[in-house]
Amino acid sequence: MFATGVTIVTARTPAGALIGLTANSFNSVSLHPPLVLWSLSQGATSMSALSTGSHYAINILAADQKELAERFASKRPDRWQGVPFSEGACGAPLLSGAAATFECFNRSRYEEGDHVIFVGEVERCSHRAGAAPLLFHGGKFYTEHPL
Numbered sequence: 001m002f003a004t005g006v007t008i009v010t011a012r013t014p015a016g017a018l019i020g021l022t023a024n025s026f027n028s029v030s031l032h033p034p035l036v037l038w039s040l041s042q043g044a045t046s047m048s049a050l051s052t053g054s055h056y057a058i059n060i061l062a063a064d065q066k067e068l069a070e071r072f073a074s075k076r077p078d079r080w081q082g083v084p085f086s087e088g089a090c091g092a093p094l095l096s097g098a099a100a101t102f103e104c105f106n107r108s109r110y111e112e113g114d115h116v117i118f119v120g121e122v123e124r125c126s127h128r129a130g131a132a133p134l135l136f137h138g139g140k141f142y143t144e145h146p147l
């Protein structure tokens with residue numbers, strides 16, 4: 001019953017392969033220094049690339065990116081086919097149209113239960129002014145509804 005935003009965590013391996021998966025475990029940790037966290041399943045195929053890479057990007061999805069959220073949570077091998085992105089300064093792909101993007105140094109990792117908690121140090125960030133957020137609640141996607 002905990003409503004969240006939705007992100008896609010992206011990276012590029014030293015060999016140039018594109019990595020990306022949908023994650024809603026994202027949260028803020030610290031302002032000084034700027035730190036964020038998210039957690040990754042021990043069983044994720046992207047665990048090796050993400051835990052050993054120096055950087056990743058956290059793309060906060062906009063309401064019109066629901067299909068991307070579903071695609072990057074699926075097992076389809078062609079996740080990246082036709083997905084528009086730019087190269088971040090840190091090497092990770094930045095998804096076009098994201099509501100916000102954090103480029104993070106892979107600062108620390110904490111193994112807990114069946115997940116690994118990643119703490120990232122934000123080196124750069126940007127946002128798309130006025131973008132409506134993609135929300136996730138009870139297994140379904142929503143967007144904002146002002147009270």
Ligand SMILES: Cc1cc2nc3c(=O)[nH]c(=O)nc-3n(C[C@H](O)[C@H](O)[C@H](O)COP(=O)(O)O)c2cc1C
Binds near residue numbers: 038043070073075
């Ligand atoms: C809304 C949503 C949020 C998700 N959040 C996470 C998450 O925070 N951590 C995680 O490990 N998997 C999460 N998943 C599942 C992964 O996206 C999914 O298992 C994906 O296939 C993993 O990719 P990989 O095995 O290629 O790394 C989420 C799925 C959805 C639909």
